Amino acid sequence: MTAKGCPHSAFSHTAEMPVHASATVGARFWLLIEHPGPWASHLEDCRLPEDVHTLIKRATVLGVRPQLIRRPGRRTPSGPGIHVMVADARGPEPWLAEGVVAGPDDLDLDALVAGALPASCILVSEPVFLVCTHAKRNACCARIGLPLARSLAEVWPDRTWETSHVGGDRYAANLVCLPHGLYYGSMSQAAALAAADAYRSGEVVLDRFRGRAGIPEPLQAAEHFVRAHTGELSVGGVAVESSRSDGEATEAIVRGSDARFRVVVEPMTLTAPCGTACADTITTYRLVALDRLSPVRYATPVLA
Secondary structure, three states, rough: OOOOOOOOOOOOOOOOOOOOOOOOOOOOOOEEEOOOOOOOOHHHHOOOOOOHHHHHHHHHHOOOOOEEEOOOOOOOOOOEEEEEEEEEEEOOOOEEEEEEEOOOOHHHHHHHHOOOOOOOEEEEOOOEEEOOOOOOOOHHHHHHHHHHHHHHHHHOOOEEEEEEEOOHHHOOOEEEEEOOOOOEEEOOOOHHHHHHHHHHHEEEEOOOOEOOOOHHHHHHHHHHHHHHHHHHOOOOEEEEEEEEEOEEEEEEEEEEEEEEEEEEEEEEEEEOOOOOOOOOEEEEEEEEEEEEEEEOOOOOOOOO
């Protein structure tokens, strides 16, 4: 039993419950701010320098997702200034950039939202792995996430960070891979290492894959079922071209590597294995229909 009263397995809240189509929808742009903590339950309640609070407020107004980050096991900042990373997770070619700014006026978040590189940041080619360890938000995130973050940091010390709440406490331990915004949940240490290694090779691991952030949940589900049907694992190998809703059902046209598919999904509710610390139920999606339509025609993916 955890401090919040949530019984679960040694590795995850949800055990064998499905996690697909649960990535955070409102996360197409990211702002990561290094701050060693402690972190309150919500960012606005954290004891942070005023410059950091200003950055968080500006990001929130612009629709950029702010995250506090820190090195696993470290509770001191890396150096002077505010160490930031920004990411544009939209479209087929997401990017990640990094910089150190003296204050909020030195980081052009308007440029980020416009799809441009802020002048104070430099593009980086290596991915970033975020592990939620936000204990004040949910004790299980720290209990399961901390050892997972440390194990990842042993392999990729420069690219692994603990982070504040990423959404979906019930799926702890949560891993986010940037810049694409790929979410994984209910992760063991071994599963996280496999997912991070696959991402560095341009692929996803379908087991425990929550979906890609910034995409509506029904479309995450449609992509998931096409991947499961075809075995396509490349990060950009599956994308929704168009979609429409009919009551609770969503019909999507999904591009695979060599064909297009018509996919119909519907929401469904399952009883969660844990209690008050997370939720009594989990909403997921079931496959209603999946039909192969034609050879692939490349088009701009629908991400909103």
